Amino acid sequence: MESNGDASDRSNFRAMDTVRNIWTGLDLPPQALHSLRLDETGHELASSYKLSHLAQSSIALSALAAALNDSHHNSTSVAAVSVPLEHASAEFATEHLYFLDEKPAENKWGPLGGLHKTKDEYVRIHDNLINHRLALLRILGLSDESTREQVAEKILNWKATDLEQAGIDNKAVIYALRSEDEWNATPQAKAVPDFSISINKISSAGERGYPSRMPLGSDRCLRGLRIVELSRIIAAPVAGKTLAAHGADVLWVTSPTLPDRPMTDIDVNRGKRAISIDLNNPKDKEALYELIKDADVFLQSYRPGSLSRRGLSPSGLIKIRPGLICANLAAWGTQGPWKENRGFDSMVQTASGMNVSEAQHFDPSSATPAKPLPLQALDHASGYLLAAGIAAAVYKRAVEGGSWQVDVTLAGTMKYLKSLGQLPGKEGFREGTKLPKELVTEDMMETKESGYGLLKAVRHSARVEGKQPGWDFMPKPPGLYEPKWL
Incomplete structure (x- = not known):
């Protein structure tokens, strides 16, 4: 079953309408929606886009899907679920809002990235990872030690799309700044689906029901679910982190051969156990296969095709473990000429017209070409939607068996967000709207010891009656945990 939804105008939706739209699009039991309580009052994020709406509804979807599994597993009614608007909005920026040993989170942007003027227009560069930075410098014919000023000078010789x-x-990772009309004219825009989550049954192999290791009457909705996660940066890690908050045992697989972002990883990998596996090492690869044999979910966000070449495509994975749920996060979509391209939240904002439109709403008289959203909304929403899709697939497997594939893309989330409409004029920046750091209150935070020091960070905003969403494990440097299930 694949959910494609529709292309209807959703500009009159409230957050509850968005939950209902996606829930019914995934063919989940409609009566479960009666258990959801969303109070949409409170300060909202400053943007022409409905970011607080997106935060509250996507987090609510993930929590309600987790509660649905608990209900089905225990043959009880679905527990009441609630998500406060302001807390959800703050959680959408949690990687920027933590404190480590009382020091605030560090700036996570690369030294050369951001918006640059070209010969004709503008481009945005993403260089948070060193391999992308070096690739940029090679394109420009510059040395590894080149400065931002030298990069900017070279870029002036290029056309943006070239x-x-x-x-x-x-x-x-370089993308041209486009207007809405320019984006809509691209083949990739036409290839992005109107619905934000795709769930397909890819094989009849796989038993019905829940694993015996998932206890009845647990303190968390997904206690005992096993997830192997191969992910980077924010979106897919948020999915794993969310499922961990509902009790899943998540093994986050890192590689000693790839660059990392430890200051981002500290936050988005709460609740997980980080293990180090080198897929170029036959012994390590076999260890990963052994983990997959006892897993319920394989969650990954590497560029489409990169893991398939290592035998880790959905078809290859379900041979290792029939009944596995294969969950994928990609930037641009599963179809279209950009489907295998690298991409990040900021790049999708740039290429899709969002930054241009946001600037025009903020100040129509300004010559500023682009205004980014106040947080990585596409990353976070995609993460929660992917968590919801995975939980939905867990439920479907319990009901009818089989192996399942779940796909969420940043571009698909962007398209859904756009379908909610924008606030007119400067309405989204009116007095009373806030930036993420202005929304955080002490009761939204929790403080725990981690492998990096004392970590104070935003706790999970979803509340499930009779349950205790939260994280059992705090981050440690990769490799300190053994590659074993609990």
Whole structure:
């Protein structure tokens, strides 16, 4: 079953309408929606886009899907679920809001990235990972020690779309700044589906029901569910983190051969146990296969095709473990000419017209070409939607058996967010709207010891009656946990 939804105008939706729209699009039991309580009052995030709406509804979807599994497993009614608007909005920026040993989170942007003027327009560069930074410098014919000023000077010699294509061809992450009309004219825009989650049954192999290791009457909705997670940066890690908050045992697989972002990982990998596996090492690869044999979910966010070449495609995975749920997070979509391209939240905002439109709403008289959203909304929403999709697939497997595939893309989330409409004029920046750091209150925070120091961070905003969503494990440097299930 694949849910494609529709292309209807959702500009009159409230957060509850969005939950209902996606829930019914996934063909989940409609009576469960009666258990959801959403109070949509409170301060909202400053943006022309309905970001607080998206935060509250996507987090609510993930929590309600977890509660549905608990209900089905225990043959009880679905527990009441609630998500406060302001808390959800703050949780959408949690990687920027934590404190480590009382020091605030560090800036996570690369030294060369951001918006740059080209010969004709603008491009945005993403260089948070060193391999992408070096690829950029090679394209520009610069040394590894080049400065931002030298990069900016070289970029002035390029047309925006030419540099974008050079980035695509040479493993850099560079995208041209487009207006809405320019984005809509691209083949990739036409390939992005109108619905934000796709769930397909890919094999009849796989038993019905829940694993015996998932206890009845547990303190968390998904206690005992096993997830192997191969992910990077924010979106897919948020999915794993969310499922961990509902009790899943999540093994986050890192590689000693790939660059990392430890200051981001500290937050988004709460609740997980980080293990180090080198897929180029036959012994390590076999250890991963052994973990997959006893897993329920394989969650990954590497560029489409990269794991398939290592035998870890959905078809290959379900041979290792029939009944597995294969969950994928991609940037641009599962169809279209950009489907295998690298991409991040900021790049999708840039290329899709969002940054241009946001700037025009913020100040129509300004010459500022682009205004980014106040947080990585596409990353976070995609993470919660993917968690919801995974929980939905767990339920479907329990009801009818089989192996399942779940797909969520940043571009699909972007398209859904756009379908909710924008606030007119400067309404989204009116007095009373706030930036993420202005929304956080002490009662939204929790403080626990981690492998990096004392971590104070935003706790999970979803509440499930009779349950205790939260995280059992705090982050430690990769490799300190053994590659074993609890």
